[in-house]
Amino acid sequence: MHTKEAEAALRTALGDAHVAIEDVRRVFVTHLHPDHIGMAGTLERAGAEVVMHGPELENASRMWSRDHRMLDETYAWFERHGMPKDVDEGMRTAWLEIGRAVDEVERVTSAGDGEVLDLGGRHARLKWTPGHTDYHAVLVDEPERVLFSGDHVLPRITSNVGLYPYSRDNPLGDFLDALRAVRTLPVTRVLPAHGDPFDDLPGRVDQILAHHEDRLRATIDALGDAERDAYAVCRTLFPVLRSAHEERFALAETLAHLRYLERRGKVREIDGVPVRWSASE
Template identity: 75%
Template sequence: MNAYLVEGARGYALVDAGLHTAEAEAVLRAGLADARIDLADVRRVFVTHLHPDHLGMAGTLERAGAEVVMHRPEIAAARRVWAADRDEVDATYAHFERHGMPRSVNEGMREAWVEMGRRVDKVAPRPIDDGDELDLGGRATRVAWTPGHTDYHAVLVDAREAVLFAGDHVLPRITSNVGLYPRSRDDPLGDFLASLRKVRDLPVRRVLPAHGEPFDDLPGRVDQILAHHDARLAATVDALGDAERDAYTVARTLFPVLRSAHEERFALAETLAHLRHLERAGRVVEIDGAPARWRVVRS
């Protein structure tokens, strides 16, 4: 996972903060020390989205004196996801069960979620809105809402330097997970495809992703990801065939190799995002039941 240190005429800022483990904190401190910077020299941290590998260490930086900034509705979502009451975990458990996930796979989720929450600092970010300007140590950037990977994921565009801080929105080698969860926006994959098109033609010469190496060809990479999801949508229709199937069965067809319960949950959420997108396009219907089933609409 990459956190980017931004040096401007008026000091230092970070984009994303990394999971809070002892090891990651040591890496961050060593990286800053190499650049002869103290943790307390980081004046501002922008967090692209609520995932633990991005938000995790933000509170540590906040306590060292940085202002943590996040897209306003993503702050509320983060509070819900990392809340102590486990409401979000329970809703997700019920959601996966409704879509055919076996109990043996679903069961471990609570512990894994709680365990992950321990690696996310408590933090009180300053909210910022889509389109607002954000100063990073003297460099002007603009916040752009890019829903899909999470509902309120946001990127930063530095128009002057033609740089995009992409978070998990556009990654060079892997495609970001886009899942349907119980409190997701209506069509997360539709959101994701639209926000890929939204960033495609930005005047950007350098993309700084949160995972993998920086790259230059933003439109080329966006086109690959759009093509990938077209193919996955077609494969989803094929996996249903002429039968009524639950989403878990479809996920096992689309993702034949899954190495852990964790991967199975991501695969199911991703499959559900594709099914929901097809449903909104009128190409499949969901049939209520235990589990819910899906069927292709034949014209």
């Protein structure tokens, strides 16, 4: 995100590599989240070309537009899923706060799935990896056997996968398929967006797949024989939540698991206020 500290850290790290910010010619943004797109405008104004996966770029314009329509829709929808009103209000304020740490970007070059980008002489292929966001993309440098994994595969934490009113139909289904799709890439080094580089891509992918199997089972267990709203299920799955952001991520992630199970016939969605869920017989 564009904070004073983050900008200073960027300049220092580039300086350590003997690169001035004006020397950066091209920047690839993996997805629209504020911690990834937040300083793209700063780099652009210093002379870089900013490149993004086309459909992710369209969603970014909607997400960060100043009319807040997406925000209103999101919170009306969270409320339908049982979110208490005071938590909802807290999250809204926090989200508006974050929006202020995202640069406006004038021009972004749109790139397609499979396109090869020249990044300082490296040839990196853009690969669409939906789930964490609908059109998240990673870069695969096949000659060097390196994967720039963005937030798709992280070494220590699992990526947040959430269902929102504007999401693709089944984000968790997308995410698990996209994990299986990167598992077999000819890669010996992964450079993630959070945490340290690591080498064993298939091993890490298998851990994440197993984690979601566990969480899907826990989601069914949390329903038991009852009809519960998603917020109640969420508080069973995530008993400790420390901020409005964590509540938002936790509820969206619970909904992604419920939707995945619903599309596989394992749970039922019962319309009403709030919407309730039950395990299938």
